[in-house]
Amino acid sequence: MLILGVTTSTAAVGVAVWCDDEVLSVQQVRTDRRHAEELTPMLAQVLADAGVEVSDIDRLAVDVGPGRFTGMRVGLATVRALAFAVDCPVVGITSLELLAAAVPERPVVAVIDARRNEVFQQAFSETSTGPARVGTPSSLMSDVPDHALVVGDGADRYRDLYAAAPGAARILADQDPQAAILVRLAASRVASPGRTIEPVYLRDPDVQINIKTRPNETS
């Protein structure tokens, strides 16, 4: 089975092609706000490196966030358009799960910078998976199990806070969701039609309502 996977929910952009039991080709770079600029050429290059065409793809995989809204949407719009074009199903996997799957240690806590002094956070232990939540690191600290490994760009950013967690967490710096892991996990998941793969925002849009109206107007 040929799988193409795309991750764009953090500062990283990654693309990987998986065939049968191995990663055929993969690229992953860190960008800041250039997800759209990086992704499509990378996609074409990774496909070329693997010697496959879009029409050969059996299944697509995408990192559905949480993370940077604009970055996530670049990946989702790309993957959904590819799924539309080749009429193949899609597997969506969260960025937090991708971070956790990259390390063997349990418990592990995946933390993604959500800006505005908040993080997206989820704990994974041997036997259970906690809820994915958004909040300030201190407000979510009770979700961090003792002696957990804490991974992700949120762990980098709030290193001191997490290091001081009860039970002394260990920090693994410089981790992004990996495209190579995405395609590996996607191989054993249930795939669905592309348009049913929803982004995981975890946070409502910022809405400023600022309507000044004519006084005493009833119409």
Add this chain to the structure above:
Amino acid sequence: MNQQVVLAIETSCDETSVAIVAGGSRVLANVVSSQVDLHARFGGVVPEVASRAHLELLEVVLQEALDEAEMTAVDIDAVAATHGPGLIGALLVGVSAAKALSVAWRVPYVGVNHMEGHLFATFLERPDLARPVVVLLVSGGHTMLVHLSELGRYRLLGSTTDDAAGEAFDKVARYLGLGYPGGPAIDRLSQEGRADAIAFPRGLLDDGLDFSFSGMKTSVINYVRKHPDTANADLAASFQEAVVDVLVAKTIRAATMTKAASVCLGGGVAANRRLRSRFAEAAAAGGFDCLVPDRAYCTDNAAMIAAAAAWRLSQDGPTGLDDGAAPNLKLPLID
């Protein structure tokens, strides 16, 4: 122009649109899904809400366009998307999807300037429109008088020094409690009011080709403070008349000064009924050939993007796959 088939995506603001156009002007499909209801309760377009909705709507609109054109992927020769100006998050949904389709379908990608799209909207109906043309582009974000001697050669004759005309409509409508979007609300209510009820100032009417609408908006607010019993319909009709007076007078002045052969209207505000009729009357009186495009081609739509894309592709070739979005992209102008 050959009969090349372009599929274009427009997601720069709050309309999700996909069109299929052959030969640069034959519209085979032009599907527009408006998010207006989604934004109405906020009194304006909320960028993050718009971006989320574009992602939700895109495949459905894409499929509808292909169905309407009775086409499949093999019929498409190029894929285009608006890459600016507009809301960055919204633009990137269309750009990303269009680039992915171009890779999947192995056809060129073309990134299109939204304002150039509005100019090309005029040629969808009258590819033969006599040149030079003076185009009045009026929308929520722009008020420009553009002189076009040939395709791709645009000269800016005038623009707004403060609010765009559509923005002024929105602000006045909001103040009068007419809801959002303001343009259609004022257009509707004006039918019931007297255009000569209140003599609002005509900003910069006798002064050059630039526009100023901010003072006109303020004068409505000041008038209501002094005369709180004035009917909304009279306020709307009188304000609309003042704006239309300025827009029409400056267009005719610009066309006369530049010895243009024709005048043309574009942009979302060009859907305004009073502007459309006054514009056509004034053009006829001035002896100019005139095009007031179908309202579907005035408001944001992907057909105009496809038309501009076909021409850009023939001039500049495909856009690179490393193309992104430019929220403040300017119309390429000559002096």
